Amino acid sequence: MAIFVQKFGGTSVGDPARIARCAARIKERRDEGHGVVVVVSAMGHTTDELIELAGRVSRSPSRRELDMLMATGEQVSVALVAMALESIGVPATSLTGGQVGITTDGAYGRARVTGVSRARLDEELGLGRVPVVCGFQGVSGSGEITTLGRGGSDTTAVALASALKVAETGGVCEIFTDVDGVYTADPRLVPTASRLTRISYEEMLELALLGAQVMHPRAVLFGERYGVPIHVRHSQRPDEGTLITRETPEMEDVMVVGAALKPDLGRVSLRRIPNNPGVQGMLFEAVAKAGILVDDIVQTEFGEIASISFTVDHGDLADVKIAASQVLDRVGTGELAIEIGLAKISVVGTGMKSHVGVASRMFTALGAAGIAIHNITTSEIKISCIVSKQDAQRALGIAHEAFGLDRLGALQAASTAG
Amino acid sequence: MAIFVQKFGGTSVGDPARIARCAARIKERRDEGHGVVVVVSAMGHTTDELIELAGRVSRSPSRRELDMLMATGEQVSVALVAMALESIGVPATSLTGGQVGITTDGAYGRARVTGVSRARLDEELGLGRVPVVCGFQGVSGSGEITTLGRGGSDTTAVALASALKVAETGGVCEIFTDVDGVYTADPRLVPTASRLTRISYEEMLELALLGAQVMHPRAVLFGERYGVPIHVRHSQRPDEGTLITRETPEMEDVMVVGAALKPDLGRVSLRRIPNNPGVQGMLFEAVAKAGILVDDIVQTEFGEIASISFTVDHGDLADVKIAASQVLDRVGTGELAIEIGLAKISVVGTGMKSHVGVASRMFTALGAAGIAIHNITTSEIKISCIVSKQDAQRALGIAHEAFGLDRLGALQAASTAG
Numbered sequence: 001m002a003i004f005v006q007k008f009g010g011t012s013v014g015d016p017a018r019i020a021r022c023a024a025r026i027k028e029r030r031d032e033g034h035g036v037v038v039v040v041s042a043m044g045h046t047t048d049e050l051i052e053l054a055g056r057v058s059r060s061p062s063r064r065e066l067d068m069l070m071a072t073g074e075q076v077s078v079a080l081v082a083m084a085l086e087s088i089g090v091p092a093t094s095l096t097g098g099q100v101g102i103t104t105d106g107a108y109g110r111a112r113v114t115g116v117s118r119a120r121l122d123e124e125l126g127l128g129r130v131p132v133v134c135g136f137q138g139v140s141g142s143g144e145i146t147t148l149g150r151g152g153s154d155t156t157a158v159a160l161a162s163a164l165k166v167a168e169t170g171g172v173c174e175i176f177t178d179v180d181g182v183y184t185a186d187p188r189l190v191p192t193a194s195r196l197t198r199i200s201y202e203e204m205l206e207l208a209l210l211g212a213q214v215m216h217p218r219a220v221l222f223g224e225r226y227g228v229p230i231h232v233r234h235s236q237r238p239d240e241g242t243l244i245t246r247e248t249p250e251m252e253d254v255m256v257v258g259a260a261l262k263p264d265l266g267r268v269s270l271r272r273i274p275n276n277p278g279v280q281g282m283l284f285e286a287v288a289k290a291g292i293l294v295d296d297i298v299q300t301e302f303g304e305i306a307s308i309s310f311t312v313d314h315g316d317l318a319d320v321k322i323a324a325s326q327v328l329d330r331v332g333t334g335e336l337a338i339e340i341g342l343a344k345i346s347v348v349g350t351g352m353k354s355h356v357g358v359a360s361r362m363f364t365a366l367g368a369a370g371i372a373i374h375n376i377t378t379s380e381i382k383i384s385c386i387v388s389k390q391d392a393q394r395a396l397g398i399a400h401e402a403f404g405l406d407r408l409g410a411l412q413a414a415s416t417a418g
Numbered sequence: 419m420a421i422f423v424q425k426f427g428g429t430s431v432g433d434p435a436r437i438a439r440c441a442a443r444i445k446e447r448r449d450e451g452h453g454v455v456v457v458v459s460a461m462g463h464t465t466d467e468l469i470e471l472a473g474r475v476s477r478s479p480s481r482r483e484l485d486m487l488m489a490t491g492e493q494v495s496v497a498l499v500a501m502a503l504e505s506i507g508v509p510a511t512s513l514t515g516g517q518v519g520i521t522t523d524g525a526y527g528r529a530r531v532t533g534v535s536r537a538r539l540d541e542e543l544g545l546g547r548v549p550v551v552c553g554f555q556g557v558s559g560s561g562e563i564t565t566l567g568r569g570g571s572d573t574t575a576v577a578l579a580s581a582l583k584v585a586e587t588g589g590v591c592e593i594f595t596d597v598d599g600v601y602t603a604d605p606r607l608v609p610t611a612s613r614l615t616r617i618s619y620e621e622m623l624e625l626a627l628l629g630a631q632v633m634h635p636r637a638v639l640f641g642e643r644y645g646v647p648i649h650v651r652h653s654q655r656p657d658e659g660t661l662i663t664r665e666t667p668e669m670e671d672v673m674v675v676g677a678a679l680k681p682d683l684g685r686v687s688l689r690r691i692p693n694n695p696g697v698q699g700m701l702f703e704a705v706a707k708a709g710i711l712v713d714d715i716v717q718t719e720f721g722e723i724a725s726i727s728f729t730v731d732h733g734d735l736a737d738v739k740i741a742a743s744q745v746l747d748r749v750g751t752g753e754l755a756i757e758i759g760l761a762k763i764s765v766v767g768t769g770m771k772s773h774v775g776v777a778s779r780m781f782t783a784l785g786a787a788g789i790a791i792h793n794i795t796t797s798e799i800k801i802s803c804i805v806s807k808q809d810a811q812r813a814l815g816i817a818h819e820a821f822g823l824d825r826l827g828a829l830q831a832a833s834t835a836g
Contacts, residue, residue: 016471016474016475019475020475050494053434053494054498056434057434057437057438057498057501057502058501058502058504058505060505061504061505062500062501062504064512065497065500065501065512066497068493068496068497068500068512069493069494069497069498069501071493072490072493072494072497075486075487075489075490075493076471076487076490079472079483079486079490080471080472080475080487082480082483082486083472083475083476083479083480083487084475084476086476086483087476087477087478087479094483094486098516099561099562143517144517145514
């Protein structure tokens, strides 16, 4: 018996009709003779409603009490999904995170999973039942209810799939969502984007960090660490979706699997500052204290003088300006420059590790289209260029075309079929 | 340090403003230097909304899944009440039934409490915190979430008060509700009804069974069994309320403490049936199978012929008629008569045990007012008369006056003060 973990997000269980469709999907898999473990999120806007309610009772509710409150959202969902399953003849048992034995480090609101017991799941599966588990939650060592923070339900699903060793049984972790898989680019921005049949954890992680909202980076990392095959599929449609797996030798044949766009960036530059190891620390500590996430950092030096540039979300610019000015005051010298209206386009691919010429192909294509590149940053499997915001969507399309991404989905599908 | 258990019902925590008033009430008691343990119900109409949601997902949801769903209602309340307490400087910790260690027999939807651990409560109280506990729920021996059924939150409060031995510490179990105590009769029916300062468990139990909705009979029984003093008070007003305690010798001085009216009854009579031990069993088994609660039963016999009459709620008459007709068919002889438009008035008092003349005083008063009595049933501390529905409210007032109940509240208050 293969074991499948099926995770349904908040939109997929948003109302009784959608819950019925999820139940049908679960029954289908079970009717094939497989064991199925289900993970669900809170229905639609439940979490927002609970947060609003908390705000009306307390201006600064404690994280512990927020977790106690939030955890009810998933508990409602699991009970309803179990009822829906039983109403179509599938024996099911809803379970809280605590009942399954998902233990966490006790950090309220952003707990990390420290252990998963498979005893209760095995017991239910042994009885021919479908365990329906609350995503997003666990209990600390002392029995306190904790939530896992953003992407928590994906993480729950991957953690259960890992504990159940689904790969060894021939199963996978299926993430049902409101898109039908991972695309070579956001289809709303690049109409020719093609759906990938497969992608490596590493590539998916980079794309997720660049803003692809299909899966949360944390769950992808968890999947990579424990080798859990993750299948991203549409919850209301039968499409084949995208399989996220370990890198295989043939994946290296493809230089680039995806392109992404991060819009509305601003660039902050501190020029002519002392080239002094303490300055960077002082600067980014001040920025971090202001609660601002820094995108890419570029530093150039000329002897005793240096320049540091970094990009941030456009909305953070005002705060960054204050923090950076204070640092310059303390340093006593240098200039602050702020540029707005920027964006970042990136291409991602495991194949970059073994192929040369990826960067040059990208720069050439953008150059031929007359698009100016303001900054370049690279990682082992990623190349990013800062461009003007008004050029960004066109630049994304050009990069997408330069690496033949519009045909990649079909190529992958053909090689899988053959 | 005296320990008080304070229970707030669904209406009392119905919205953020009411929750803030409950928090203020809790703080008041704590500021007196006492330890406080809070029990809360689900907010306002939450339970009805959850049941409606379940109905949209499944026509016959399992009791286990309904309990899983229902239990979220109280969990939302405890988190919000704990947040409200912390926002006014009272350290608080919300706890589910399972976290407190309220164990039950596992009968979903109507579980009985089998044990209460005081370890976690003592720990929180020891830290100077207010534990805020989910009413209405517990966990079975195998860790399943179970609800206690109607009156469950009152039962939780009394059970915790019993485990904490509040009486020995000088505290009580305070039940905060939307009335300011127990009255000698429903003030909407008898404007001169007076509020009792104290009442015995036994009397309260009879009144609760007769329809007084102040407290659920089950919680009163629990309080009696474990000797927990129960103080019924208004949640939004400072009134003194009513204390439910063990019978004291002085209570016997008062013949009657309360009068109650059960409206809209019908009477079913099976006349001229064989006076045969099997017939009653056959009849009431058939009635029970139809899910009908029987009120009072009166049987009269004339040698080999007997008559059985019993009262039921008016709404159940149609079903009873079918069940009783089938029994008559099987018996082969007898007549079925149905009377409608009846009601029952009762007077209750521990003092009846030691006073004679209670029944005659009631019958005389009703007779003098020209009210016909259709049936009489009595227990050790209760006398009930079936009267016409149109006479019922007047009869209640007459009985209330005949036993001086309009002055009883003031008398009790004076004797307590003196």
